[in-house]
Amino acid sequence: MVVHWRKAQDSLQRLAAEPRFGLFSDFDGTLAPLAATAGQVQPSQRVLQLLSDLRELLPVVALISGRSVAALHAKVSLPGLVYVGNHGLERLEAGEVRANPAVQAYRPALQAALQALQALNDEGTHVEDKGLTLTMHYRQAADPQAFARQHEQSVRRIAAEQGLQFFTGKMVFELRPPVEIDKGVVLRELVQTHGIKAALFMGDDVTDISALRMAGQMRQAGECTAWGVAVQAPDAPEALEAAADWRASGVEDVEDLLAWLLAARKASST
Numbered sequence: 001m002v003v004h005w006r007k008a009q010d011s012l013q014r015l016a017a018e019p020r021f022g023l024f025s026d027f028d029g030t031l032a033p034l035a036a037t038a039g040q041v042q043p044s045q046r047v048l049q050l051l052s053d054l055r056e057l058l059p060v061v062a063l064i065s066g067r068s069v070a071a072l073h074a075k076v077s078l079p080g081l082v083y084v085g086n087h088g089l090e091r092l093e094a095g096e097v098r099a100n101p102a103v104q105a106y107r108p109a110l111q112a113a114l115q116a117l118q119a120l121n122d123e124g125t126h127v128e129d130k131g132l133t134l135t136m137h138y139r140q141a142a143d144p145q146a147f148a149r150q151h152e153q154s155v156r157r158i159a160a161e162q163g164l165q166f167f168t169g170k171m172v173f174e175l176r177p178p179v180e181i182d183k184g185v186v187l188r189e190l191v192q193t194h195g196i197k198a199a200l201f202m203g204d205d206v207t208d209i210s211a212l213r214m215a216g217q218m219r220q221a222g223e224c225t226a227w228g229v230a231v232q233a234p235d236a237p238e239a240l241e242a243a244a245d246w247r248a249s250g251v252e253d254v255e256d257l258l259a260w261l262l263a264a265r266k267a268s269s270t
């Protein structure tokens, strides 16, 4: 079992004293207790105040969640935080919702593929531009099977030429960027884009494991002094603690950790 964060106060103290210290956290089950439905989950006034106060003193406070960015923001609504939703596909930063930069980089390829696909259009088929993916619908074609047989190789070739992945679905061809995004990838991107030298990530569930592991990898590579906290819950996955450096014993304990960091930050900045 990894040690409780209170036994790691020397390391936490060094984090709090680093000017480029960034705080990164999951939301549900980490900063707010789980409830019967996602809609019923509510962060406490105390945690909102702590996040707000920490944001005043830290270059980045980021929430990384599986919720849509809109649903995540609706629960917290604090200005100045970075909100990352859909496990990293979208984020709200400085008032703007944006696609993940790794996906964003494929926009020119998607545009080129869109034009090439439109040239294949036949009566009853159309190409839907979903922004981050393209879908060619052929359900309404005169003979859908014939259309699919005739054009699948061409669509595959267009995807390959643009470096996109090809998928088939129900009466559709789909092209998507070959980007694997998880919370670990997001954590590293945020650390890099914000010039973060020391970081803490907190999470309670399976999807947080990638970020806890990434914290350790960045620390060992000397990229960033990053540490991970596993938030314990009765049904927490075993691999969560194995990937973490320290543990917290629930949402209230996370609040205590945030209060401790805030006090340490204030003490180090005066």
Ligand SMILES: [Mg+2]
Pocket: 026, 027, 028, 029, 030, 203, 204, 205
């Ligand atoms: Mg969670």
